[in-house]
Amino acid sequence: MQSQSAHTLRLLPLALYPSHDDETVSLSVLRKACRTWEIDFFPAWVRTQTWKVLLGYLSPAKRTWQETVEKRRAEYLRFMTDFSSEAHTAAPTGNILNQIYKDLVRCSDVDADFYDAPVLWPLETLGTPDAGTRHAVLERLESVNAEYANCAERDRPRIRADSNAPLRYVDRQWHSMFRILYLYAVLNPSVGYIQGMNEVLHVFLRAAFRTRDLQILDTPAQDAELLGIGKTCYAEADAFWCFSLLMGELRELYDFGHSDASTFAAMRQLTDASPASPQLRNNGMAHALFSFSERLHMLDSRLADFLDEHGLDPRLPYYSLRWLACVYATEFSLDGVMLLWDVLFAETVQGQTDRHGKIAMLLDVGCAMLLHIRGQLYQAAVPSTDRLSMPSFPGSYDSPRDEHPPLDTFQRIMQLLQSYPENNVRTILGVAQGIQQHAAAQHTQATLPRDAVARRAPQKPACRASRGTPLQERLAATVQKSLHTPPLRAASFPPPPPDPSSPMSPIGSGASFLRKYTEAFQSSDAAASMSKASTNLAAKALAWRSRPSRSVSDQYAFTTPKEAHEHAVDSPQLPAPSVVDGPEDRDAYKTPLHKATAECDSLSQAPSVGPIHLTLPSMRAAAELGIVTAPGSDAASATPPLAKPSGLSRCIPSGTRDPPKPLPSVPLPGVERGTKSHRGTLDSTNSSGNGPAAEHLNALLAEFKSTEWIKDK
Amino acid sequence: MSGIVSFKLVLLGESSVGKSSIALRFVKDQFDDFRESTIGAAFLTQTVRRDEDTTVKLEIWDTAGQERYKSLAPMYYRNAHCAIVVYDITEEESLEKAKGWIRELQRHADANIVIALVGNKLDLGDTRRMISTEDGAKYAESEGLMFMETSAKTPTNITELFDAITKKLPLDRGMGAAQKRQAGTNAAAATQQGRGTAPVQLNAAPPRQEDACGC
Numbered sequence: 001m002q003s004q005s006a007h008t009l010r011l012l013p014l015a016l017y018p019s020h021d022d023e024t025v026s027l028s029v030l031r032k033a034c035r036t037w038e039i040d041f042f043p044a045w046v047r048t049q050t051w052k053v054l055l056g057y058l059s060p061a062k063r064t065w066q067e068t069v070e071k072r073r074a075e076y077l078r079f080m081t082d083f084s085s086e087a088h089t090a091a092p093t094g095n096i097l098n099q100i101y102k103d104l105v106r107c108s109d110v111d112a113d114f115y116d117a118p119v120l121w122p123l124e125t126l127g128t129p130d131a132g133t134r135h136a137v138l139e140r141l142e143s144v145n146a147e148y149a150n151c152a153e154r155d156r157p158r159i160r161a162d163s164n165a166p167l168r169y170v171d172r173q174w175h176s177m178f179r180i181l182y183l184y185a186v187l188n189p190s191v192g193y194i195q196g197m198n199e200v201l202h203v204f205l206r207a208a209f210r211t212r213d214l215q216i217l218d219t220p221a222q223d224a225e226l227l228g229i230g231k232t233c234y235a236e237a238d239a240f241w242c243f244s245l246l247m248g249e250l251r252e253l254y255d256f257g258h259s260d261a262s263t264f265a266a267m268r269q270l271t272d273a274s275p276a277s278p279q280l281r282n283n284g285m286a287h288a289l290f291s292f293s294e295r296l297h298m299l300d301s302r303l304a305d306f307l308d309e310h311g312l313d314p315r316l317p318y319y320s321l322r323w324l325a326c327v328y329a330t331e332f333s334l335d336g337v338m339l340l341w342d343v344l345f346a347e348t349v350q351g352q353t354d355r356h357g358k359i360a361m362l363l364d365v366g367c368a369m370l371l372h373i374r375g376q377l378y379q380a381a382v383p384s385t386d387r388l389s390m391p392s393f394p395g396s397y398d399s400p401r402d403e404h405p406p407l408d409t410f411q412r413i414m415q416l417l418q419s420y421p422e423n424n425v426r427t428i429l430g431v432a433q434g435i436q437q438h439a440a441a442q443h444t445q446a447t448l449p450r451d452a453v454a455r456r457a458p459q460k461p462a463c464r465a466s467r468g469t470p471l472q473e474r475l476a477a478t479v480q481k482s483l484h485t486p487p488l489r490a491a492s493f494p495p496p497p498p499d500p501s502s503p504m505s506p507i508g509s510g511a512s513f514l515r516k517y518t519e520a521f522q523s524s525d526a527a528a529s530m531s532k533a534s535t536n537l538a539a540k541a542l543a544w545r546s547r548p549s550r551s552v553s554d555q556y557a558f559t560t561p562k563e564a565h566e567h568a569v570d571s572p573q574l575p576a577p578s579v580v581d582g583p584e585d586r587d588a589y590k591t592p593l594h595k596a597t598a599e600c601d602s603l604s605q606a607p608s609v610g611p612i613h614l615t616l617p618s619m620r621a622a623a624e625l626g627i628v629t630a631p632g633s634d635a636a637s638a639t640p641p642l643a644k645p646s647g648l649s650r651c652i653p654s655g656t657r658d659p660p661k662p663l664p665s666v667p668l669p670g671v672e673r674g675t676k677s678h679r680g681t682l683d684s685t686n687s688s689g690n691g692p693a694a695e696h697l698n699a700l701l702a703e704f705k706s707t708e709w710i711k712d713k
Numbered sequence: 714m715s716g717i718v719s720f721k722l723v724l725l726g727e728s729s730v731g732k733s734s735i736a737l738r739f740v741k742d743q744f745d746d747f748r749e750s751t752i753g754a755a756f757l758t759q760t761v762r763r764d765e766d767t768t769v770k771l772e773i774w775d776t777a778g779q780e781r782y783k784s785l786a787p788m789y790y791r792n793a794h795c796a797i798v799v800y801d802i803t804e805e806e807s808l809e810k811a812k813g814w815i816r817e818l819q820r821h822a823d824a825n826i827v828i829a830l831v832g833n834k835l836d837l838g839d840t841r842r843m844i845s846t847e848d849g850a851k852y853a854e855s856e857g858l859m860f861m862e863t864s865a866k867t868p869t870n871i872t873e874l875f876d877a878i879t880k881k882l883p884l885d886r887g888m889g890a891a892q893k894r895q896a897g898t899n900a901a902a903a904t905q906q907g908r909g910t911a912p913v914q915l916n917a918a919p920p921r922q923e924d925a926c927g928c
Contacts, residue, residue: 107749
């Protein structure tokens with residue numbers, strides 16, 4: 001069993017390769033690979049593909065990929081057509097165009113290699129109208145922005161005719177970014193474009209950029225096109241969808257308060273609907289920062305008090321806001337950010353506990369960043385004259401400081417936190433994962449009696465019923481209903497921006513249904529699919545209203561990625577447990593033991609992870625190229641040693657479909673140690689560690705122990 | 714009153730008018746043609762010798778200019794002793810935004826705050842100027858603000874700007890000691906702790922600034 005798991009991880013590229021004969025990708029294997037930082041060991045396309053699946057752009061059912069990708073890429077171009085022309089986007093978008101341009105042009109000078117890199121669009125595959133479409137947005141920019149209108153010729157896209165190549169339409173990366181951000185802002189008017197989004201999008205396109213640069217050689221054109229190898233022109237559409245999905249999940253981080261009346265009114269409505277937790281529900285960034293602070297207090301109250309005392313509590317938008325609003329894209333190196341995002345994407349919106357999984361992860365990282373440099377933070381409070389001669393002695397920040405106003409301390413700490421000194425993201429991630437496990441363990445402990453009951457047999461059917469077909473049907477009905485609601489006079493477009501996320505949405509019955517439904521299903525993954533669906537709804541509704549002549553049924557016969565996923569789950573021939581992202585899967589992550597058990601469980605069930613047949617020429621070619629790794633001895637030497645899945649040795653024998661039972665003899669991590677947070681967690685991960693994470697945790701444990709005296713003092 | 718006196722200064726204004734560039738020129742005497750946009754806010758400090766016995770330390774909050782970040786601004790300008798509101802002389806719109814900021818400061822910031830209106834990008838004045846010096850100066854005069862046109866690039870008037878502001882600051886109101894900041898942040902924190910009280914709503918509007926200097 002142990003070797004099979006290792007096998008599976010090592011063969012991740014095969015599992016993700018489009019034309020390999022695995023039918024489905026196991027989400028639990030993907031998540032595990034992300035959480036144990038394995039993605040770094042594989043070629044670049046494995047990461048982009050993993051992200052696409054985990055974000056829900058692609059379903060785990062591989063047979064749907066080709067269709068999905070074609071449809072989505074075509075859809076993207078259609079949006080572009082619909083929203084490029086001035087007819088549909090009047091005054092308000094001028095500001096958006098200007099703002100995005102300003103931000104991109106500033107970045108492009110700093111990082112010209114990427115921003116100015118050419119993107120080639122073969123005209124014969126896209127057709128001239130599409131090329132014209134992409135150009136149209138830039139023409140609009142030209143009409144509203146004098147600077148762009150006057151810019152050098154090299155900044156403009158153009159048709160290139162090389163002597164021995166077909167006509168090609170040449171863009172630059174920043175043109176791609178420009179279109180994506182613009183389109184996202186137009187399609188999500190309640191969010192719009194917010195500075196910082198460009199940094200987030202940049203990471204997606206960078207990842208795609210790396211994939212493009214892989215050699216293609218014998219990889220079949222279809223596979224290469226699907227994966228985005230060799231050509232950048234599809235990266236734009238793919239990045240748009242991935243970016244939209246991520247923004248949908250992290251939407252609350254871009255709500256900075258109640259700056260305008262409409263947001264406030266929308267919040268009112270929500271508050272009226274459920275008076276229980278009015279402020280906490282829709283408070284966006286302010287709430288996230290507040291949770292950040294709370295969590296830090298829980299983990300290390302002394303550090304939290306110290307920061308608070310110096311006016312640097314993370315709930316103040318001084319340094320923490322940028323960390324979150326850019327999803328850490330500006331705090332670490334690109335490699336580091338990608339690794340961090342792997343771990344982030346392994347979390348679902350509905351996390352292990354009752355928290356938003358992704359945001360909880362982001363907050364854990366933030367806490368880890370503070371904890372990790374707390375020695376330096378304490379040190380910053382020591383008056384500068386004493387600093388050289390004294391070790392980091394936390395008591396001294398209380399010393400008289402007439403000569404040194406506390407401003408110095410504030411300033412020094414801000415300097416540290418504004419350009420974070422530690423660039424080894426692995427260390428930070430190790431700590432963050434420790435915190436995460438601790439929180440999960442505490443949650444498990446808190447809810448253990450209820451869970452223990454719930455885990456017995458009837459759980460699964462009930463749960464399936466609530467998030468399976470009925471939801472699917474009702475959602476589909478909602479989509480249909482809202483689409484068949486008569487448009488609000490196409491002529492009046494665009495005044496009240498239709499946005500299903502907002503209760504004020506003019507989509508009407510559909511929107512209120514969605515809202516109600518979202519609330520009802522907040523405790524399930526349905527919430528995630530709703531937010532994704534709602535993004536699509538907004539887009540569809542807008543597109544429809546702007547183009548009333550199209551046949552509705554034709555144009556809107558679509559499923560969201562999540563729906564496709566659920567279809568996959570529901571179809572009988574697929575091994576449901578290995579792909580389902582359901583509560584049993586989530587439970588599995590509550591403790592390493594449960595995780596291992598579930599994994600072991602699903603492995604035994606999933607036909608998809610059987611022996612790999614290297615019969616396909618494409619696979620052989622890919623393996624030779626190193627795009628995928630062939631199994632066997634070559635693979636063993638080619639890939640770095642993998643995690644020892646130690647938990648597996650203790651797991652329940654395979655073949656049973658009973659939910660994993662907690663084994664009473666194995667202590668839950670962190671639980672017994674009560675609130676001695678990281679220490680307890682780190683200790684316990686020794687015994688149930690998973691790969692590099694465990695090693696780092698061990699190293700950190702040593703470090704933490706050596707600094708623990710600070711706390712005890 | 715001697716030694717170091719600290720003041721809190723906030724930079725406000727529309728996106729990409731050059732707030733960060735002004736700050737960077739003043740603090741590090743550097744200039745980049747392109748600077749990445751500020752997310753949230755950035756914090757810098759610089760000390761200025763005001764006279765023989767007094768050094769003034771300016772604690773600078775360089776804020777994000779985008780409209781969407783506007784609701785956060787009170788977190789940065791609260792308790793500020795001085796504000797530099799920047800516009801871009803090549804962009805008409807930016808002066809309107811600057812006026813909006815000034816109105817907000819007059820309503821919600823400390824009643825005695827020293828405000829300077831600054832038209833930046835003077836280096837482009839010959840070729841692309843859209844706002845005349847008179848327009849800016851006239852508005853500043855009517856509102857009782859300091860006024861200056863600057864270029865962070867060349868650099869022109871940057872040191873002069875900060876010198877002039879420093880001279881204007883009443884020394885007895887600076888943060889000579891810890892308590893002031895302490896009080897300020899704790900209050901901010903306490904309000905935040907009230908979960909969801911928007912920072913915007915914190916301040917009961919202080920009386921409009923009447924005694925502003927007419928420089």
